[in-house]
Amino acid sequence: VTGLGQHFLIEYHGCNPEILDNLDLVKDIMISAAKYSGATILNTFLHKFSPQGVSGVVVIAESHLAIHTWPEYKYAAVDIFTCGTNVDPWVAFNIMKERLQSTEASTREISRGKIPYQEIKKTGQGFL
Amino acid sequence: VTGLGQHFLIEYHGCNPEILDNLDLVKDIMISAAKYSGATILNTFLHKFSPQGVSGVVVIAESHLAIHTWPEYKYAAVDIFTCGTNVDPWVAFNIMKERLQSTEASTREISRGKIPYQEIKKTGQGFL
Numbered sequence: 001v002t003g004l005g006q007h008f009l010i011e012y013h014g015c016n017p018e019i020l021d022n023l024d025l026v027k028d029i030m031i032s033a034a035k036y037s038g039a040t041i042l043n044t045f046l047h048k049f050s051p052q053g054v055s056g057v058v059v060i061a062e063s064h065l066a067i068h069t070w071p072e073y074k075y076a077a078v079d080i081f082t083c084g085t086n087v088d089p090w091v092a093f094n095i096m097k098e099r100l101q102s103t104e105a106s107t108r109e110i111s112r113g114k115i116p117y118q119e120i121k122k123t124g125q126g127f128l
Numbered sequence: 129v130t131g132l133g134q135h136f137l138i139e140y141h142g143c144n145p146e147i148l149d150n151l152d153l154v155k156d157i158m159i160s161a162a163k164y165s166g167a168t169i170l171n172t173f174l175h176k177f178s179p180q181g182v183s184g185v186v187v188i189a190e191s192h193l194a195i196h197t198w199p200e201y202k203y204a205a206v207d208i209f210t211c212g213t214n215v216d217p218w219v220a221f222n223i224m225k226e227r228l229q230s231t232e233a234s235t236r237e238i239s240r241g242k243i244p245y246q247e248i249k250k251t252g253q254g255f256l
Binding site: 004005007009011013042043045047049055057059061063064066068070073074075077079081083108110112113114115116119120 | 132133135137139141170171173175177183185187189191192194196198201202203205207209211236238240241242243244247248
């Protein structure tokens, strides 16, 4: 582990636009992705835009998943922030890729919260 | 504009740990940051962890702000996802830096949703 958190920034291109514009489906996909990746869901909030698009956030005990969709471009932006080792973001990545029917998906994996050694020493916690 | 969205990944080090562990204060800081940066708030959700730490998400019409705090490391991870030009993430960045009393703050600015030219042509929208 190189930081307190791991942040996946995922680009889903070539998705099914009808799925991207369906709030209930997007909600179900997000919840499935969170659950199967090992996360504990604390709350979910989704919003349907007019004329199109959905935004959604799933707050998990291990941080969050968020989605923003552009059906007109068959595109969804997803980010998954996790801490600890209980959650496997790749499981969420694959579930969402399949269920959004994305033909081209990619992710950036960014390490968050690199704590200076002096601070770690103070807390006496050695998990970094 | 080089993409549909703009994603700030912000690292706040050297924060005041009492502020980082205070749900009401963190909530107020997030709401202020969203409002003053020009965002329209749709919903907020915050959670206090035991023994310490706060997670929070503000869903805005222009996407989202999220925070995860580690008082024991005086550290907060924030991300701000915006689309369009109404929201100035730098305003949010500065408000949060000041109110979390961060002595060392940095951000990565990542362009999200670069749409292939063929897709843009189909929609007839030329704003990219």
